[in-house]
Amino acid sequence: MIDEKLLKPYDPTTTEKRIYEMWEDSGFFNPDVCIEKGIIASDAKPYVITLPPPNVTGILHMGHAFMLTLEDTLIRYHRMKGFRTLWLPGTDHAAIATQSRVEKNISKEEGKSRYDLGREELLRRVNEFAQNSHDTILSQMKIFGSSCDWSREAFTLDEKRNFAVRTAFKSMYDAGLITRGHRVVNWDPKGQTTISDDEIIYEERKANFYTFKYSKDFPITISTTRPETKVGDTAVAVHPEDPRYTEFVGKEYDVVFCGVPIHIKIIADNSVEKDFGTGALGVTPAHSKIDWEIAKRHNLPYIQVIDEKSRMIVGDERILGKKVLEAREEIVRWLREENLMISEEEVSQNVSTAERTGGIIEPLPKLQWFIAVNKEFTIPYSEINGIESGSTITLKEIMRKAVEGGQIEILPDYFSKTYFHWIDKLDDWCISRQIWYGHRIPVWYRNKFKIKNEKSKIENTDSNTETYCGMEAPEGEGWAQDEDTLDTWFSSGLWTFSTLGWPQSMNTLTGKPEKGSDLDIYHPTDVLETGYEILFFWVARMILMTGFHIGTIPFKKVYLHGTVRDAKGRKMSKSLNNGIDPIDVADKFGADAGRMALMVGSAPGIDTKISEDKIKGYKHFANKVWNISRFVLQNTEDFTYDENFKNWTEGDIKLIEIQNTEIENLTQELDNLKIHIASDRVYQYIWNDFAAKIIEDSKPILKDGTIDEKNSRAQFLLHSLRKILIVLHPFMPFVTEELWSLMPFSKNKILMVEKWPII
RNA sequence: GCGCGGUUAGCUCAGUUGGUAGAGCGCUACAUUGACGUUGUAGAUGUCACAGGUUCGAAUCCUGUAUCGCGCACCA
Secondary structure (H helix, E strand, O other), X not given: OOOHHHHOOOOHHHHHHHHHHHHHHHOOOOHXXXXXXXXXXXXXXXXXXXXXXXXXXXXXXXXXXXXXXXXXXXXXXXXXXXXXXXXXXXXXXOHHHHHHHHHXXXXXXXXXXXXXXXXXXXXXXXXXXXHHHHHHHHHHHHHOOOOXXXXXXXXXXXXXXXXXXXXXXXXXXXXXXXXXXXXXXXXXXXXXXXXXXXHEXXXXXEEEEEEXXXXXXXXXXXXEOOHHHHHHOOEEEEOOOOOOOHHHOOOEEEEEXXXXXXXXXXXXXXXXXXXXXOOEEEEOHHHOHHHHXXXXXXXXXXXXXXXXXXXXXXXXOXXXXXXXXXXXXXXXXXXXHOOOEEEEEEEEEEEXXXXXXXXXXXXEEEEEEEEOOOOOEEOOOOOOOOOXXXXXXXXXXXXXXXXXXXXXEEEOOHHHHHHHHHHXXXXXXXXXXXXXXXXXXXXXXEOOOOOOOOOOOOOOOOOOXXXXXXXXXXXXXXXXXXXXXXXXXXXXXXXXXXXXXXXOOEEOOOOEEOOOOHHHHXXXXXXXXXXXXXXXXXXXXXXXXXXXXXXOOOEEXXXXXOOEEOOOOOEOOXXXXXXXXXXXXXHHHOHHHHHHHHHOOOOOOOOEEOOHHHHHHHHHHHHHHHHHHHHHHHHOOOOOOOOOOOOOOHHHHHHHHHHHHHHHHHHHHHHOOOHHHHHHHHHHHHHHHHHXXXXXXXXXXXXXXXXXXXXXXXXXXXXXXXXXXXXXXXXXXXXXXXXXXXXXXXXXXXXXXXXXXXX
């Protein structure tokens, strides 16, 4: 008898939740359980994906749904192929992103800042928010069918990961790769923290380009878009071979610039372009990275004239205490009044803004922690091609060699060029942040160390300051821990191995993981599937961290998916209100339909457009599969499914061959990570070949055929349906699992762990 | 400035070593009360951005141009 469910159209909403709970109860998301229960062989090859942990900043969006779909499809496929398949889930504390989000809420609702609340209370609020986000995110992931091993779930800020972070920091500190130093860094006045170069977003804006002289008697004209910084100038740099200026090189001048006495030395430096502006550059060492470098080369002093709140800290009532933009106007007015202004020109320029807060970056000299990417060290153990154990290398070389040597393959491959290009230009990574939510820097100071955020000009590493880096606070009186926290990408960089038991599972003698530990079995992981926008932030940092700490690679393949856009190709955003909520999609069309709509035709690296029409099409498809199943069952009621049936007609043998080729091709495409083609292929076969042709042709055979013909065709339909449900399952897990449970050939087994057809 | 992509049917996009152009959606006509509210069959629409070159043969390889986009840097 046919189950009554099948007589009605497929209804995903009443099905999907029940199916997910059944999977979860089975325990088969955990590869170790699969081995225990004999589902997979105990010596099966592992297949591992570590989930890029979603930020606990709110809810999942369509991009997350895309990521989950691609990964779940790969995971389900490999699980069915008999791999020891692990999909390790987790969430990311996302330091600045989360804290600034909560700060924004607090400011809006209570009008308070983080300093009003204090460190402890703010952290309490952030943790509460993070917990809520986490819970929402997990339930959303389940709605999309994600078959992760929840027993191994991790959080970038939990205790185990904190232990890993402290361990990692200390060993990089001991190797001399993490250092503290005074440099011009990217200061975000809005977020009140430094950020790394990669967290800057450039916005093109119009600006005035002023050309002027410091004073009437000053011999050289200079240009700038930021006159307010000129009160901090200590030199004018010209090109050594610029005949216009050679006579002045080496001379020094004292001038009073808008009430501020400044001392300017004329220097010659190769970095100055003769043809830009006047060919002379006013050097402001404290507020420009380039100028800082020039100043270092020429032993020039630097004078900080802007503070952490973007206010002037020098001058008289005209500029002192004023915001930089106001001060700029004052100085421009003064230049005009004094007839020092030569010209004003409107130019478009890139303004540096902070990714998370939108604040305009103010370069400031600050004492911060850095990871030195160009500094040589000895790597004790290495499995990376081209890097010998015990050789002297740099972190940059680890990042380069791991990809260059072919151990890590990036898809699409042209992104490796972008990757190398980025490495070439890479500078030291500033890892300290003046925010409270995150991993506290495991360093303690005593004696002359002054807590930051005082309005002191420069904190320094005096010889009187004792510095201690360790896993725990040092013994003795008077130690104070560094107030700062680490860049969130520091902990994410450890993600593939910190989630698998590092560092506890490392054997310190061999430098390798203990035999039989998770780290030993499941690392390196197979595929890192993530968005191309975090290639540098995350992918590169994981390669760096894994190479340094365990001498190997974090993953073998990097699959970079594109950005999910709306039907018109616009990014989905709150302000445009063009976002599609993946949960609404699951409600309205079913998660299966949403998954297919995201996958089909979405090649790696290419942005993908999604519309309700496309999703609707795949809801129809789910129902089509439902109806195919009903047809097959209804028309084979007089026959019993025979697993070992041999008496095929010649016509059916041909169809089986075609079908086998089809499955072979599908398998190959999945193995080659061509998910966008594989998903379309399975759709094409089921609808156009199987439903439209084979089923139509079966009607007369089943009605008027000979006994043998009828028998063969009925068995073929049943066998085909079985295979169709299996090969469609990784893509559309819910509807296929539900149908499977209604089939005569399912034998009460779960489709999720059924064997992929071997041909 | 350095680097990387895209340009194929009305729309969204495939096209895997060079061999007479593909899919979905949409459109047109016909059929169908049906396993299918969500069906089937047939059909139309392409100088594969443009111009050269290599080749027996180019959407595919090379050179150049246009145009859209992305990354990095500069931003005195």
